[in-house]
Amino acid sequence: MVKPKLGQVFLTDFNIIKKIMNSLDVSSTDHFIEVGCGDGILTEALLQLNVPLTVIEIDSYCIENTKKRLGDEASIHWICDDVLKVDFFLFKSPLKLVANIPYYISAKLIQMLVKYKTVFSDITIMIQKEFAQKCVARPYQKVYTSLSVFTQYHFQIDYLFDVSKRCFSPMPTIDSSVIRLTPNQRLYDDDALIFERIVTACFWGKRKKLSTSLRKNPYCLFTIDIRDIIAIKGLLSKRADQLDINEYQYVADQLKAYIILE
Secondary structure (H helix, E strand, O other), rough: OOOEEEOOOOOOOOOHHHHHHHHHOOOOOOOOEOOOOOHHHHHHHOOOOOOOOOOOEEOOOOHHHHHHHHHHOOOOOEOOOOOOHHHHOOOOOOEEEEEEEEOOOOOOHHHHHHHHHEEEEEEEEEEEHHHHHHHHOOOOOOOOOOOHHHHHHEEEEEEEEEEEEHHEEEOOOEEEEEEEEEEEEOOOHHHHHHHHHHHHHHOOOOEEEEEEEEHOOEEEEEEEHHOOOOOHOOOOOOHHHHHHHHHHHHHHHHHHEEEEEE
C-alpha cells in the first residue's frame, strides 16, 4: 500500500473496479487517460483493454509502485506531473479519461477539462458524493449551485453509482460517486465565458432576486440598467437557484451586448 501524502485515498475494492470497467464504452481506436494511479488497481484493469493507455500521476512513488505491480509494460505512457498543468491538446483525440482523484481538486479538474473538452469523447470520474449530487442537481433543489449550471452547460452528465467510504484505504469520512461527463457541442468561446460570468454573478446573491444580484455583484457591470431590458423582466424576479440552463442561456444572450468584463 502506497502511503498517502497528497490527499489521496486508494480504492481497494475489486467489485468497484469491475463496475467501473463494465461502465466503459470501449473501442479498438480509444486512447485512455488515467489520472491518479494510486496503487495501480485500476491501471491493471485498464491495461487489459489492450488500447493505448497514458497514466498521469503527480506522486512519483505511486508510479513506481504501480510499475512494480504491473511489470514492464511498454504500452503505458507515464507522465509524472500535476494533471492541472497538462496540455491535453498535445494528445491525439478523441480521448477517454478515467480518474480517481483527491477530492480537493475535483472542481479545478472539471473547470480545466471544460477548456479541453473537444479532445475527449467522455470522462469517467470518481468524486465526493456531495460534489456529484451538485453536478446533477436541478433548479429548486438545495444542492443546485453555479457548479451545477456550469457542468451541465458543458457536459451531459450520467450519475453511474455510489461508492462506500469502506472501499478505500485510508478510509475517508464521506462516500464517493462515479459520474460520466460527455462533452456537448457548445464551444468554449467568448459566449461561454460571458455565460459563466453571468451565472457567477447571479449566484453571488443566491437568496436575492436576479435584478439585485446582477446590478450589485462584483463580477460584471452593464452599460444599461438591466431592469430596462424588457425581454428578461419576467426572470429578474427569480432567484439564482430557480433558473434552468436554458433560462440562463436566454439571459446571457440578452445581456451579452451590454456586459462589461473587468
